[in-house]
Structures are given as structure tokens and as C-alpha cells.
Amino acid sequence: MLSKVTSFTLLGLDGVPIEVETDIHAGIPSYEIVGLPDTSVKESKERVRSALKNSGKKFPTQKIIINLAPADIKKEGSYFDLAIAIGILKASGYISGDRNINYVFLGELALDGSLRAVNGILPLLISAKNRGYTQFIIPKANAKEASYIEGITVFVAENLNEVVRHLTENMLIPLKVERYEVTKNTNQYKFDMSFVKGQIVAKRAIEIAVSGGHNILLVGTPGAGKTMLARCLPTIMPDMTFEEALEVTKIHSIAGLLGESGIISLRPFRTPHHTASTVSICGGGAKIKPGEISLAHNGVLFLDEMPEYQRATLEALRQPLEDGIITVTRSNGTLSYPANFILCASMNPCPCGNYGSVDRECTCTPSSIHKYRAKISGPLLDRIDIQVEVDSVRYDDLISKEEVEDSQTVKDRVQRTREIQHKRFVKENIRANADIGPRELEKYCKLSSACEDILKQSFESLKLSARARSRIIKVARTIADLAEKEDIEERHLLEAISYRSYDNLRG
Amino acid sequence: MYNKEEKSLIWLDNFHLEYTKKLQIYHLNESLYAVVCNFHRYKNEIVNIVGESIANCMQQSLATKLYMQEILGKYVRENVICLTLKSENYPAELLEIDRPPFVLYCKGNVKLLQHRKFSIIGSRQTLPHILKLTHEFAKRLSTVFTIVTGIADGADTQAVEGAMENKNCIVVLAYGFQYCTPECNKFLLDKVYQEGLVVSEYPPDVAPKNYYYLERNRLLAALSEGVLVVSAGQKSGTKITANYAYQYGKSLFAFPYSIGISSGIGCNALIKQFATLCTKVVDIAEVFGVNLNKEQEIILTEIEKKILTVMQAGETHIIQIANRTGLASFELAPILTALELKKLISSCGGNRYTILVE
Numbered sequence: 104m105l106s107k108v109t110s111f112t113l114l115g116l117d118g119v120p121i122e123v124e125t126d127i128h129a130g131i132p133s134y135e136i137v138g139l140p141d142t143s144v145k146e147s148k149e150r151v152r153s154a155l156k157n158s159g160k161k162f163p164t165q166k167i168i169i170n171l172a173p174a175d176i177k178k179e180g181s182y183f184d185l186a187i188a189i190g191i192l193k194a195s196g197y198i199s200g201d202r203n204i205n206y207v208f209l210g211e212l213a214l215d216g217s218l219r220a221v222n223g224i225l226p227l228l229i230s231a232k233n234r235g236y237t238q239f240i241i242p243k244a245n246a247k248e249a250s251y252i253e254g255i256t257v258f259v260a261e262n263l264n265e266v267v268r269h270l271t272e273n274m275l276i277p278l279k280v281e282r283y284e285v286t287k288n289t290n291q292y293k294f295d296m297s298f299v300k301g302q303i304v305a306k307r308a309i310e311i312a313v314s315g316g317h318n319i320l321l322v323g324t325p326g327a328g329k330t331m332l333a334r335c336l337p338t339i340m341p342d343m344t345f346e347e348a349l350e351v352t353k354i355h356s357i358a359g360l361l362g363e364s365g366i367i368s369l370r371p372f373r374t375p376h377h378t379a380s381t382v383s384i385c386g387g388g389a390k391i392k393p394g395e396i397s398l399a400h401n402g403v404l405f406l407d408e409m410p411e412y413q414r415a416t417l418e419a420l421r422q423p424l425e426d427g428i429i430t431v432t433r434s435n436g437t438l439s440y441p442a443n444f445i446l447c448a449s450m451n452p453c454p455c456g457n458y459g460s461v462d463r464e465c466t467c468t469p470s471s472i473h474k475y476r477a478k479i480s481g482p483l484l485d486r487i488d489i490q491v492e493v494d495s496v497r498y499d500d501l502i503s504k505e506e507v508e509d510s511q512t513v514k515d516r517v518q519r520t521r522e523i524q525h526k527r528f529v530k531e532n533i534r535a536n537a538d539i540g541p542r543e544l545e546k547y548c549k550l551s552s553a554c555e556d557i558l559k560q561s562f563e564s565l566k567l568s569a570r571a572r573s574r575i576i577k578v579a580r581t582i583a584d585l586a587e588k589e590d591i592e593e594r595h596l597l598e599a600i601s602y603r604s605y606d607n608l609r610g
Numbered sequence: 611m612y613n614k615e616e617k618s619l620i621w622l623d624n625f626h627l628e629y630t631k632k633l634q635i636y637h638l639n640e641s642l643y644a645v646v647c648n649f650h651r652y653k654n655e656i657v658n659i660v661g662e663s664i665a666n667c668m669q670q671s672l673a674t675k676l677y678m679q680e681i682l683g684k685y686v687r688e689n690v691i692c693l694t695l696k697s698e699n700y701p702a703e704l705l706e707i708d709r710p711p712f713v714l715y716c717k718g719n720v721k722l723l724q725h726r727k728f729s730i731i732g733s734r735q736t737l738p739h740i741l742k743l744t745h746e747f748a749k750r751l752s753t754v755f756t757i758v759t760g761i762a763d764g765a766d767t768q769a770v771e772g773a774m775e776n777k778n779c780i781v782v783l784a785y786g787f788q789y790c791t792p793e794c795n796k797f798l799l800d801k802v803y804q805e806g807l808v809v810s811e812y813p814p815d816v817a818p819k820n821y822y823y824l825e826r827n828r829l830l831a832a833l834s835e836g837v838l839v840v841s842a843g844q845k846s847g848t849k850i851t852a853n854y855a856y857q858y859g860k861s862l863f864a865f866p867y868s869i870g871i872s873s874g875i876g877c878n879a880l881i882k883q884f885a886t887l888c889t890k891v892v893d894i895a896e897v898f899g900v901n902l903n904k905e906q907e908i909i910l911t912e913i914e915k916k917i918l919t920v921m922q923a924g925e926t927h928i929i930q931i932a933n934r935t936g937l938a939s940f941e942l943a944p945i946l947t948a949l950e951l952k953k954l955i956s957s958c959g960g961n962r963y964t965i966l967v968e
Contacts, residue, residue: 301929303928303929303932303938303939303940304928304939304943304961307939307940307943323960324960452959452960458738458959459738459958459959459960459962460960461960461962464871464872464873465735465737467735468734468735468763468764468792469741469763469764469767470763470792470794470795473794474794492959492961494927494929494960494961557948557951561947561951564950564951564953565950565951593944594941594944595944596944597943597944597945597947597951598940598943598944600947601943601944
């Protein structure tokens with residue numbers, strides 16, 4: 104007898120329906136899976152056999168052929184275990200009737216017949232929903248993740264027997280849809296702006312960076328608090344919308360990093376170590392997994408000690424920084440993952456780290472400093488709009504006993520600035536000021552003649568590179584937005600010019 | 611172009627001999643040209659001085675006129691001008707020292723040698739704000755003096771850059787023109803070749819050696835009317851230049867440093883011995899009785915004036931300025947940048963600013 108059961112597999116972030124066809128007929132007992140299965144799928148043969156046996160079902164001693172269609176897609180992972188088991192039960196006549204034909208089965212089987220969680224349930228369900236599938240049976244362990252999708256019926260089961268009983272007696276209750284609440288997640292970050300004392304210049308720079316979506320470089324001596332400041336970045340970013348949260352959760356789901364939480368509502372903060380390979384940062388590998396830049400999507404990618412990273416790895420960031428997407432091409436396929444993140448990098452001002460420090464003396468010569476800084480290429484630096492110095496000294500004694508702002512206060516301002524930008528760019532494909540291209544620069548960042556004069560003067564006397572021009576104007580636009588001003592004024596431009604410490608230090 | 615005596619000196623210099631050996635050969639006869647013409651007569655003495663093989667080389671080179679033609683042709687092609695001891699335009703200052711170079715190789719604007727010259731020197735490891743000050747000093751002084759310095763990292767580089775704003779700079783190399791150390795200053799050196807002057811006592815194909823720098827330092831001191839030491843460590847080549855300057859009776863100036871800064875120990879030591887403490891460009895100008903061109907009067911706003919007053923104390927952190935003026939740091943940032951554009955202050959790392967003009 105022949106049976107057909109539907110399951111799904113993932114190609115990048117896209118789910119593809121897989122028809123699991125099972126045929127059982129008389130002959131020498133054998134058990135074969137065809138249709139380009141990889142090792143993890145082939146192994147499901149043994150899992151399914153044991154699971155059926157241990158669930159009290161009879162494993163047919165006949166010739167069994169299982170075909171995963173379409174046969175030209177390489178199948179990976181353990182998504183098909185449940186579908187194969189059900190297929191065998193149907194083909195052997197244990198489950199009868201055609202009324203369960205619409206279910207999509209997803210899940211890995213344990214040898215005792217219980218269902219284990221699989222990675223990537225969220226993107227699978229979303230793309231299945233878009234393809235018109237509405238009924239799903241998935242492992243209970245994936246319930247949280249699945250509960251955020253509206254418009255589909257999801258049944259969760261703990262083991263194979265429950266699934267079988269449901270197919271015959273309809274015993275499972277559909278999963279309740281949960282509402283995504285933005286507000287409940289505030290104060291869940293471990294860090295807060297109020298923890299950072301002093302550092303007024305750097306804090307202001309971070310606020311501007313987040314407001315305009317600019318990438319930021321923190322330059323400072325060791326122990327100045329660069330990492331602490333960087334960790335504050337997500338805390339002042341606007342809350343993620345449901346769509347954003349879904350995008351982030353999808354990627355984490357594929358990477359198997361979702362853990363207990365059903366949906367990721369906090370902005371990701373990724374800190375790959377500087378020994379990280381290009382593949383681990385950008386994505387790739389045999390199964391083309393998302394890399395750190397995709398995991399940092401809608402959040403922050405923090406590169407601590409940037410010059411220590413491999414040159415090739417840093418250069419690979421250039422294109423995704425521009426496009427907000429990474430396309431990984433390998434011999435077995437091409438996949439695109441979103442990678443829209445704020446890059447926050449930190450570095451020492453010089454090899455010994457004490458350049459510009461008050462209490463410690465720098466032992467580097469200008470040429471060794473130059474060499475150290477040349478590790479970060481000009482084109483990459485061009486994509487980092489704000490460069491700011493983090494003070495090395497403890498200024499506790501210098502600061503008046505002012506109240507330190509907490510993240511929420513700053514966040515409110517950022518939110519307001521972002522809204523101004525949304526209104527302005529409603530017709531363009533731009534999220535924030537940092538994405539302004541050369542054409543929009545003319546349109547949205549008009550400079551008065553006084554501002555043009557300042558800019559011209561600054562290039563002459565501060566020896567800025569010509570590339571710095573658009574960078575400065577974009578930051579000035581954000582500063583103007585932060586001050587809720589329509590036009591870029593001179594003081595906005597002048598402040599923007601002050602965030603170019605790297606160019607400055609180079610001289 | 612060159613007369614016979616000059617050509618003979620260029621010929622002699624071409625064999626990369628030590629100074630004393632050159633001197634011995636030079637003293638064989640009143641005229642070096644006479645030695646060249648009658649080489650076989652002096653051969654034995656020359657063998658005693660330089661050894662058999664070099665002497666043979668010298669003799670061979672004289673066998674044909676081509677050898678000299680080739681050297682001179684090469685110098686012309688590379689725009690190298692040779693000023694020899696016997697040349698009319700040989701810098702008079704060098705004749706006053708005990709070991710003047712036989713040939714001074716020049717490339718660039720030779721007229722600069724006739725100007726009043728002042729030397730600014732310092733260590734490779736110099737504090738950021740001192741570097742900015744060095745630049746400013748070199749720029750201001752180069753309106754009156756031609757600045758003489760090296761091309762090393764750090765203070766020298768800043769002095770060259772500052773002086774090159776007025777195209778009034780002489781760089782003294784410790785090696786031939788074919789080389790450049792540190793390599794990162796190649797671009798700057800090329801600029802000096804074109805708009806300033808580069809001199810060296812070594813033929814173009816001589817590679818740098820450590821002790822050449824010590825030799826070079828005597829030229830720095832000898833060429834200039836005065837020397838400003840902006841930074842010098844405990845054991846510093848800069849101190850050697852300063853000692854030469856003292857020996858030659860030149861005026862010596864040094865920046866004062868606070869206790870415990872290693873790049874200033876040498877400066878403080880010099881001040882204790884014989885150098886004049888110098889904090890302003892005027893300190894130098896007064897000694898030479900020159901008037902520096904007044905900087906153009908810059909119109910300042912009230913708040914800018916206030917900030918400048920606050921910054922008189924020296925290197926100041928932005929928070930200190932904020933506290934003393936009562937402005938928020940983000941309000942200060944534009945004003946400080948504006949002051950920087952007016953070249954009144956300069957940022958020197960770590961959100962600190964230094965004042966450039968009093």
C-alpha cells in the first residue's frame with residue numbers, strides 16, 4: 104500500500120514542502136530511504152524503527168521504500184522522523200482514512216517514541232503558512248516558538264502515540280496563539296547606561312549612533328570601559344517590533360540558539376572573539392548556517408579589539424554593512440541571510456594602548472601606531488560613521504554630582520529621533536540616516552552656505568580624507584534630528600566633525 | 611659646471627671612505643686635482659692610507675674619463691647638486707666646524723641654504739600635544755627661518771610638516787638620497803625634494819647606518835643659528851645634537867617637562883646645563899631679534915574667549931572645560947571644533963585639547 108505524508112525542510116530561511124511517500128509491498132524484508140537524504144536523514148531509519156517498536160506498534164517485515172520528493176533537493180536534519188513513522192503506519196494500514204492528509208508533520212523521534220525538538224520551527228511554520236498549509240503537528244518542545252504565529256492550527260505532541268491517537272480520535276487541543284508584548288521585556292538587559300560613570304562624550308556618541316543607525320568605533324586605552332559602553336548599545340535601541348523579533352527568532356531558530364525562550368524580544372548583542380573565522384562571522388559551512396552577522400541582525404555586532412581580527416574577515420564585512428544582507432555561495436547552493444546590524448568596534452589607540460593616556464606613558468613611535476591603525480582598511484573605516492575616544496582616566500572626581508541618565512531616558516530620545524527619520528524616509532527604502540546614499544544626501548541633507556564653508560575649512564585645516572565628507576553630513580543629519588531641527592545647523596555639523604578621532608589621531 | 615678641484619672631491623667622495631682617510635688623501639697636496647693627475651706618484655702613500663685594493667680601484671677609475679662622466683651624469687639626471695669644500699656656494703657655517711663634509715649633496719631648492727636657519731629636533735617618542743606644538747612652532751618660525759631637521763618619526767616629522775606649510779624646510783639625511791627611513795615618511799620626503807631642500811654628506815647610494823645619525827647631528831647643529839629641542843629621552847640622539855650646538859656656540863632652547871615624563875628627561879637636563887627654557891615662539895624670536903608675522907586677528911565669540919581662558923592651564927580634558935564653563939560637553943564639542951578650525955587649539959587624543967597660541 105502507498106501513503107503520502109507532508110513534511111518540510113529548510114533552505115536557508117525558506118521552508119520547502121517535502122512529500123514523504125511510503126510504499127510497502129511483499130518481498131524480502133528491506134527498508135530504504137531514497138530522494139537525496141544526507142546522513143542525518145538516513146539515520147532516521149533506525150530511530151523510526153525503534154520508536155515504532157517501543158511505542159507498541161508493529162514494524163512491517165516487508166519491503167519498505169520511502170521517497171522524499173522532490174528528489175532533487177538535498178535533505179538534511181531530523182525533521183522527517185515523525186513524517187516517516189506516520190507514513191509507515193499509514194502504508195501498513197495501522198492508521199486508516201484520508202482525513203489526516205492535510206497535516207504537516209515535523210519532529211525528531213527518540214528511540215522510546217517521544218518527540219524531540221527540531222531547529223528552525225519558526226521559519227518553517229512561517230513559510231508553510233505562506234504556502235497555504237494550515238495544520239501542523241510538532242514536538243511539544245517547540246511549542247513556545249510556534250505559539251507566536253497567527254492563522255494556523257498547531258498541535259503539539261509529546262510522543263508518537265499521542266500523534267497516532269490524535270489522527271484517529273482527534274484528542275489534541277490546538278496551540279493557543281500568544282500575543283507579542285513589547286513592553287514586558289524592558290529592564291531585562293544586564294547593563295544600563297546609568298552604570299557607566301563619566302564617559303559623557305562617548306555616551307553622547309553612542310546615542311547618536313543608535314539614533315541614526317550609524318556604525319561606531321570606540322577608541323580607548325585598555326580598561327577604559329569600551330566593552331561596558333558597547334553593551335549599553337542594545338539597551339537604548341528602540342524596542343523590536345513583532346516583525347523584527349520574528350526575523351531575529353527565525354535566524355536563531357535555524358542556528359539552534361533559541362533555547363527556552365519562544366521568541367527573541369531583546370535585541371541581539373553578538374561578540375565573536377577575534378580568532379573567529381570568516382565563515383563563522385559571515386555564515387557558511389557544509390550546511391550554510393547563518394554567521395555572527397546574521398545572528399546580530401536587528402541588533403549589535405561588537406568587535407572587541409578590531410585590529411586583532413583577520414584582515415580578510417574584516418574586509419568580508421564591507422558588503423553586508425552596505426546591503427544589510429549576506430549572500431553565501433557554496434558549491435551546494437546559494438543562500439541569503441539578513442544581516443542588518445549596527446557595527447560597534449573597539450580598539451586601542453596604539454599597540455601599547457597608552458596613547459593619549461594621562462597616567463601611563465605611550466612607548467610607541469608614530470610609525471608603529473600608523474602600522475597598527477593601517478590594519479583597518481580605509482573602505483571599512485568609511486562605513487563607520489562615528490569614531491569616538493573613550494577616556495582612560497577615572498573622572499569620578501572631576502564630574503559634578505549630576506544624576507546619570509538611565510537607558511530608558513536615552514531610549515525615549517532615540518525612539519523620537521527614529522520616528523522623525525521614519526516620517527522623512529517613508530517613500531524611500533531607507534531605515535535610518537546611516538543608509539542615506541549619495542542621491543538622497545543631496546535631497547535630505549541640504550547644507551547652508553555657512554555649513555559648506557565650515558566643511559571646506561575643516562578639510563583644509565584638519566586634513567580629513569575626502570571620504571569623510573558624506574560620513575560627517577550623515578552624522579550631522581542625525582544630530583539635527585536629535586535636536587528636532589528641520590535643517591542641519593552649523594553647530595550640528597561642527598559636532599559631527601568632532602566624531603572623527605581616528606582621522607585625527609592618524610596625523 | 612664643476613671645476614677640476616670640485617670634480618676631484620666628488621671623485622674622492624665616491625669611494626665611501628672614512629672621514630679621516632679622505633682627510634689624509636686631501637692633505638697629500640694643496641690641490642687634490644694634482645693628486646688625481648699624478649696618481650701613480652702618490653700611489654704608495656694612498657696604498658698606506660686605504661689599502662691596496664681600494665687604491666687599485668681608484669687608479670682604474672682614473673684610467674678613463676668615462677668613470678667621472680658617468681657619476682656626474684647620474685647626479686645631473688637625479689637633480690643632485692654637489693657643494694664641495696672648494697665650491698663658492700658651500701655653506702659658510704660648515705667651514706667653521708672641525709670636520710666639514712667634503713661634499714654636501716643637495717637636492718631641491720639650494721637657495722634655502724643661504725637663508726637664516728633654525729633647527730627643531732626631538733625624539734621619536736613625543737607626547738601628542740608636544741607634537742602639535744612642534745608643528746605650530748615650526749610653522750610660525752618658518753616665516754622667518756628655514757627650519758633644519760631630520761626626517762625621523764615623531765617630532766622631526768611634525769617639524770617638517772609645519773615648516774613645509776611655508777615651503778621653508780631643509781632636511782638633513784644620514785644616508786644617501788636613494789633611501790628613506792622610516793619608509794612611511796617617503797611621501798613627505800618627496801614633498802621636501804620638490805618644494806624644500808634635502809641635504810646629505812653621503813653619496814646617493816649610501817645605505818643608512820646607526821653611527822651616520824650621530825655624524826649627521828653635527829650638521830644639524832652646524833647649519834643652524836639656534837636649536838630647539840622639543841623632546842629628548844635619557845639617552846637620546848637629540849641630546850648629542852644639542853651638545854654639538856653648545857660646542858659650536860649656537861643658542862639652544864628646550865621645552866620644559868614635568869617630572870616623570872621619560873620623553874622630557876633630556877630636555878630638562880639641557881635646561882639645567884645650558885639651554886634656554888622655551889614655552890612660546892616669542893621666546894625664540896626675541897633672542898634673535900626677529901619679528902614673527904602676527905597671526906591674523908581672529909574674531910572670537912564671548913564663549914570662545916572664555917574657553918580659551920579656561921584652557922590656558924595647558925592640556926585640558928573636555929569635561930574639565932565643561933565644568934569650568936558650565937556648558938554640557940555636547941554643546942562644547944561644536945565650539946571646540948570651531949576653535950580647532952581656526953587653528954587656535956588642537957585635539958591631542960583622549961578627548962583632551964591643547965592651546966596652540968597664547
